[in-house]
Amino acid sequence: xSAVVGPVLAADAAPNPWFSLxxxxxxxxxxxxYLGEHVRLTILAVVLGTVIAxxxxxxxxxxxxxxxxxxxxxTIIYTIPSLAMFALLFPLSGLSSTTVLIGLVAYSxxxxxxxxxxxxxxxxxxxxxxxxxxxxxxxxxFVAVELPLALPTFMAGLRIATVSTVALTTVGVLVGHxxxxxxxxxxxxxxxxxxxxxxxxxxxxxxxxxxxxILAGVGRLLTPWARVRA
Amino acid sequence: MNDFSRAFVYLNDPFNWNRTDGEGILHLLxxxxxxxxxxxxxxxxxxxxxxxxxxxxSTGGGFxxxxxxxxxxxxxxxxxxxxxxxxxxxxxTATTIALAIFAIPPILTNTFVGFREVDPDVKESARAMGxxxxxxxxxxxxxxAVPLVMTGIRTASVQVxxxxxxxxLVGGGGLGVLIxxxxxxxxxxxxxxxxxxxxxxALLTELALVVLSWVVTPGPRRSPFxxxxxxxxxxxxxxxxxxxx
Numbered sequence: 275x276s277a278v279v280g281p282v283l284a285a286d287a288a289p290n291p292w293f294s295l296x297x298x299x300x301x302x303x304x305x306x307x308y309l310g311e312h313v314r315l316t317i318l319a320v321v322l323g324t325v326i327a328x329x330x331x332x333x334x335x336x337x338x339x340x341x342x343x344x345x346x347x348x349t350i351i352y353t354i355p356s357l358a359m360f361a362l363l364f365p366l367s368g369l370s371s372t373t374v375l376i377g378l379v380a381y382s383x384x385x386x387x388x389x390x391x392x393x394x395x396x397x398x399x400x401x402x403x404x405x406x407x408x409x410x411x412x413x414x415x416f417v418a419v420e421l422p423l424a425l426p427t428f429m430a431g432l433r434i435a436t437v438s439t440v441a442l443t444t445v446g447v448l449v450g451h452x453x454x455x456x457x458x459x460x461x462x463x464x465x466x467x468x469x470x471x472x473x474x475x476x477x478x479x480x481x482x483x484x485x486x487x488i489l490a491g492v493g494r495l496l497t498p499w500a501r502v503r504a
Numbered sequence: 505m506n507d508f509s510r511a512f513v514y515l516n517d518p519f520n521w522n523r524t525d526g527e528g529i530l531h532l533l534x535x536x537x538x539x540x541x542x543x544x545x546x547x548x549x550x551x552x553x554x555x556x557x558x559x560x561x562s563t564g565g566g567f568x569x570x571x572x573x574x575x576x577x578x579x580x581x582x583x584x585x586x587x588x589x590x591x592x593x594x595x596x597t598a599t600t601i602a603l604a605i606f607a608i609p610p611i612l613t614n615t616f617v618g619f620r621e622v623d624p625d626v627k628e629s630a631r632a633m634g635x636x637x638x639x640x641x642x643x644x645x646x647x648x649a650v651p652l653v654m655t656g657i658r659t660a661s662v663q664v665x666x667x668x669x670x671x672x673l674v675g676g677g678g679l680g681v682l683i684x685x686x687x688x689x690x691x692x693x694x695x696x697x698x699x700x701x702x703x704x705x706a707l708l709t710e711l712a713l714v715v716l717s718w719v720v721t722p723g724p725r726r727s728p729f730x731x732x733x734x735x736x737x738x739x740x741x742x743x744x745x746x747x748x749x
């Protein structure tokens with residue numbers, strides 16, 4: 275009689291809650307391990323992206339003819355889907371978190387480069403001229419004049435890059451290093467276990483929000499003059 | 505023979521394009537495009553009217569900014585998986601709904617900004633010429649907002665075509681199937697072939713929609729591949745609404 279219900283008996287017969295506290299407490303160490311990998315990949319990707327993007331932005335500003343090809347290339351990289359990116363990097367670095375890291379650095383690099391270029395371009399020319407008139411050399415001008423003025427745009431770029439990197443890391447499941455993404459696809463493969471999937475998804479969102487709040491706070495601390503106006 | 509040349513061999517075999525066992529490239533391509541097109545159309549049906557009305561009235565900006573920020577924090581993979589385990593079940597329907605939800609924020613944000621940023625003098629002149637509120641929207645605001653509306657549709661479409669591949673990780677269809685299958689069978693040539701197809705399709709979509717925006721934008725036209733591209737590549741615009749794929 276009940277045989278006509280359909281082919282999804284196994285999934286429906288067992289309790290399959292959307293969230294389960296006992297799942298979280300029972301698998302705490304595994305979840306923390308994935309969370310740790312997620313945090314490590316995100317921070318490394320954004321830091322490496324910054325380290326590469328900042329000199330590139332300076333080069334793009336110094337040599338104007340390079341800025342169009344650099345931004346064009348970055349648009350193309352940005353258009354490549356993450357799944358394809360990780361698949362294409364796989365022959366290079368195999369089943370390691372390096373594969374994921376290279377892809378994440380490429381994406382964060384693109385976001386950061388655009389924001390760095392825009393931030394530097396928005397520094398008023400008369401301020402630069404005043405600094406030059408006061409005898410500032412290029413290095414001191416960058417540190418003492420341009421960097422503070424471009425900081426809000428830089429921080430906006432960092433926040434976007436960080437939040438998107440947290441989301442993108444999940445796609446690393448393709449090569450087995452997706453951080454919390456492992457829980458999302460792991461739960462799907464464990465007979466559609468919803469509690470595991472939702473734990474992974476919620477973890478990603480909370481992690482992204484946490485990073486965003488921290489970076490917003492850092493931005494506020496670094497630009498005390500912006501608060502006076504507001 | 506390395507994986508890349510294996511991928512080209514795979515792509516060069518007509519059998520792999522036409523086979524009917526569910527792995528044929530043409531079949532998967534068709535499925536991929538159908539899912540993407542329906543998702544974008546669904547998103548447009550929701551986001552365009554909302555964006556036009558809110559932008560016309562200049563209200564709801566805070567809500568839209570919050571929406572687009574929150575949507576960036578939600579991994580596409582998570583939403584695809586969650587829809588796959590609802591009673592809808594995994595497959596093309598769940599994929600389409602999840603992708604449509606992700607396509608809403610870029611279209612909504614750009615439409616809203618496009619309509620809100622129309623010069624108030626233009627609206628007033630249109631009213632003074634006796635246009636009804638509807639005519640003001642359709643004949644004065646719309647032509648001016650078209651470039652941004654099209655940017656939103658382009659961003660959303662490229663994003664949908666790119667992320668549709670992820671559905672294969674959770675039992676969905678489309679070209680991502682080749683990547684997932686190739687990985688699962690340790691046939692890395694197949695995986696690379698899938699990656700090339702998915703990436704190529706995303707780039708072609710971007711290109712096609714740049715041309716489409718150029719065609720539908722009224723007024724004096726600039727070639728989309730010269731100064732205009734440079735302008736849209738400036739971050740303020742592109743990177744506050746763009747969502748990574």
